[in-house]
Amino acid sequence: MATVSISDPATCAGPSGPFAHVYVTITDVQAHVSSTAGDNDPGWKDLTPNLSKSPKQIDLLGQANNQCFLATLGDAQQLQAGNYQQIRLILADNGANIPNSLCTSSANCVVLTADHSVHTLQLSSESKTGIKIPSGQIASGGFNIAAGQTKDLDLDFNTCESIVLEGNGEYRLKPVLHAGEVSTTSTSINGKVLDKTTGNPVNGTVLVALEQKDAAGVDRIVMSTLAGADGSFVFCPIPAGTYDVVIVGERADGVAYQPSIVTSIANGETTGNVNLYAGVAGTLGSAALAGTVTSQNSANSGTVADIDLSALETVGTGTFTIPLVPNAQQPSAELAVETAASSSCPTGTDCVKYSMTLAAGGPYVGAFSASGVTLTQSSPLATYVVDGLAFVPGGGVVPDCSPSELKSQAYPLVSSFSLTVQTLPFTQCQ
Incomplete structure (x- = not known):
């Protein structure tokens, strides 16, 4: 390629x-x-x-x-x-x-x-x-x-x-x-995404995320892009290293696809054709997670904080960030919110309510192979952890609060595809 x-x-x-x-x-x-x-x-x-x-x-x-x-x-x-x-x-x-x-x-x-x-x-x-x-x-x-x-x-x-x-x-x-x-410091990872049922490019929107493990071993999104009308995507330039590619999508009729994950792909390699499988669980194959984030300073008073929210899913020994289902309401792979003072907030906090739509099905996962990737579904339904990272408002990527990262409990999708997530309470914020 x-x-x-x-x-x-x-x-x-x-x-x-x-x-x-x-x-x-x-x-x-x-x-x-x-x-x-x-x-x-x-x-x-x-x-x-x-x-x-x-x-x-x-x-x-x-x-x-x-x-x-x-x-x-x-x-x-x-x-x-x-x-x-x-x-x-x-x-x-x-x-x-x-x-x-x-x-x-x-x-x-x-x-x-x-x-x-x-x-x-x-x-x-x-x-x-x-x-x-x-x-x-x-x-x-x-x-x-x-x-x-x-x-x-x-x-x-x-x-x-x-x-x-x-x-x-x-x-x-x-x-x-x-x-x-x-040079090898400016190479790419490329591929093409196809609808498994039709064998054609998806009639809708496909988001492809390039992920790499952080110090804790959690896959974090380092780049994301929309696949082209013919299903192709490219990440370029990227530093030398090994990455995972996580793909989500939504058909034009609103049906979400279950995530497809290609693991252990180095720059200078191509995923080839990667299939996406239309969801069969939940409402239109998707699930809604809603919750609240609060923030307060060291004096236990409300204070503003920027929060990046993402959905994590553990498959085997790996934990991946699953991008939001791509549509007009969710134009980004992750959700960025900011807390603010409100009469609806718990006493002594600023807060913000959020909702995210995710694929309801468990991801299809396969390791990279030059001869083609074989994907296997990890589980019929997804299990999500909502992860929050706090940053100083207007400070770009300067961490805020102590601790600066909070995770919810794991929420398996069993019978309900509309879940309320426990509050993420950030404290000791600037």
């Missing part, structure tokens, strides 16, 4: 450089295992098949020094193992209709620092046969992908050398770039 990003060391950017922006519109990125393949050879592999329907306009000077984070051009795609010897980058013709283009009358342009005037960036063959990157310009001589592996391809423009001011005053793109595998 490969993901493609684009970057540039912005040495000629304003205010001291001549260009405020350099916009190019990319319609496709392709690769070939043969160093001699011609433009029309059928062996070219499309790395960004969705890009042709929705070309992406990139500011080469607005993406400086961020490598993988810069601009992921398309969803991660399954590629056969091999050593890809050629890469080509295809740009949109300047006459193409690009919705919301930042160029006034073309698909590609430069914006000058001096007067902010916009000038069409003229192309030669780049929109037809693509900007060629032969093996001699690819790090290690080729883009190597092994079975069950994912790597990131960073296309690195040298913008200052790539733009030529011609005698007639027009600007022309004369690409100077190379390609190569990014």
Whole structure:
């Protein structure tokens, strides 16, 4: 599997450089295992098949020094193992209709620092046969992908050398770039989520969380993303290490999926296709947990605190954070609340009431394997612990209260799918 990003060391950017922006519109990125393949050879592999329907306009000077984070051009795609010897980058013709283009009358342009005037960036063959990157310009001589592996391809423009001011005053793109595998500290974990029943991408919303164990051995969410319309997802860049991927979803008709968990996957690997199983327990396959959080200072008076709430579930020897069912009412994987003074609060406290909707079924769990992940349901119904982490209001991630973390008792879903959780009482808060 490969993901493609684009970057540039912005040495000629304003205010001291001549260009405020350099916009190019990319319609496709392709690769070939043969160093001699011609433009029309059928062996070219499309790395960004969705890009042709929705070309992406990139500011080469607005993406400086961020490598993988810069601009992921398309969803991660399954590629056969091999050593890809050629890469080509295809740009949109300047006459193409690009919705919301930042160029006034073309698909590609430069914006000058001096007067902010916009000038069409003229192309030669780049929109037809693509900007060629032969093996001699690819790090290690080729883009190597092994079975069950994912790597990131960073296309690195040298913008200052790539733009030529011609005698007639027009600007022309004369690409100077190379390609190569990014370092292991900027690799990705990719995959695709499918509905187990239909074998197709989910008709609804899928949230994918990347998790890693904290000092206490609890899986915490370090990144989360929504899967694309084709079910694909990518996390990039991520530090070296081993992660777990936890996936939840909701169909367009409101039916929740039971969580799917892929364990022990390292960066540089792909989950492949991961199935989601529609819930059959509870109301629309989901459960509602509601409760109250209180906070008070050392003088036993109410005080404001920021609280992050999440649902934990233990499967075997592992404890995972189960993201909230993704919908309009729950746009985030976890719930962030703030306590406040209210006549409904217990005496001497500030408080906040909360409710979270979670999958009712137990998760399907499987360890990563390059040959494919086999998922097995841990239990028919979930058992949740509500976890609260207190932070100083406006302090970002500065812990507050003593202790700064409180957990509820475990709540198994047996006959009721609407549970009231015990109060989490934070004390000794600032």
